[in-house]
């Protein structure tokens with residue numbers, strides 16, 4: 001379908017934020033839930049399995065019976081709080097053995113058994129290099145420059161990892177696609193398209209006459225300006241939704257790998273704080289917060305993930321990739337200081353968390369957060385760039401940070417998909 005931004009945008013503006021609030025959606029760009037599309041999941045999951053995933057993965061911070069109620073025969077999910085209409089999902093009988101789950105991606109055990117063309121043959125992988133980078137890196141606050149060094153920008157580094165990784169995965173037989181291929185947005189919109197929406201969001205949040213501009217990243221009032229709000233709508237909300245459309249409608253892979261580098265707060269981008277902290281963690285979708293589940297779109301999207309049985313596949317991929325990356329990099333697991341995640345799996349490095357990308361992509365998603373970009377060590381390694389073999393960088397002989405990242409991910413995938421097939 002040809003995308004016509006102007007028409008879509010005027011619909012968006014007509015709908016307005018106040019109408020959206022009455023719809024109980026999480027943000028002005030959210031899609032209204034299509035509850036009928038869940039009909040295909042009738043009798044595809046048993047009561048115990050549903051309960052295990054709901055309580056152990058997706059709603060680990062609790063969920064009220066005013067939103068989801070589990071009866072012996074069915075789960076009842078609130079669709080519309082004003083009309084008090086409920087979606088009734090009937091459970092499969094506990095005796096039912098092989099229920100086919102309706103979905104377009106394939107778990108490892110459903111891939112063709114032939115491994116002649118490499119351990120990943122037949123596997124469709126989409127690589128999603130985090131952020132936009134390039135001319136957008138500073139707007140995204142994913143850019144810093146320390147002393148006379150080269151700028152460190154996440155969107156450029158993730159793209160570099162994706163390109164190197166893609167080549168390796170292809171040589172092992174995988175069919176690789178890219179959610180983003182250059183340092184440009186995937187979304188056709190730009191911040192100016194969202195200024196009206198931004199104004200409406202700020203007004204709804206109690207800022208009666210929001211200022212248009214802010215004075216640089218350290219301006220304490222920046223979050224109350226039209227520019228800041230419209231930029232977030234552009235590079236985060238709209239960009240992630242457009243990437244999800246690409247994944248779900250065009251690429252349709254068996255797994256998406258979201259590639260990022262982590263960071264600790266660095267303050268001034270031109271005089272950043274460098275830290276000794278350096279760590280690794282991976283994310284899969286889950287651990288929705290009670291507030292988030294109040295939004296109709298989020299509750300619906302959570303359920304769509306649960307019923308597609310994404311978790312059981314992605315946790316195995318994530319655990320394998322985490323252990324391989326940990327071995328290559330020697331990094332310790334990151335420990336969250338806020339109670340917004342749930343540790344899952346067996347590696348000690350994987351958390352469930354509700355992120356836009358992991359929620360909206362309708363197939364297994366593994367989200368990588370290795371390396372603290374503004375650690376002393378990673379800064380030195382980024383300055384060293386990519387190189388063959390090993391070199392002494394910051395006093396340690398080792399491969400380039402990019403090759404180490406790529407090799408860890410590849411080893412984890414080969415370990416899982418090589419051994420996980422029938």
Ligand SMILES: [Zn+2]
Nearest residue numbers: 130154260261
């Ligand atoms: Zn990132």
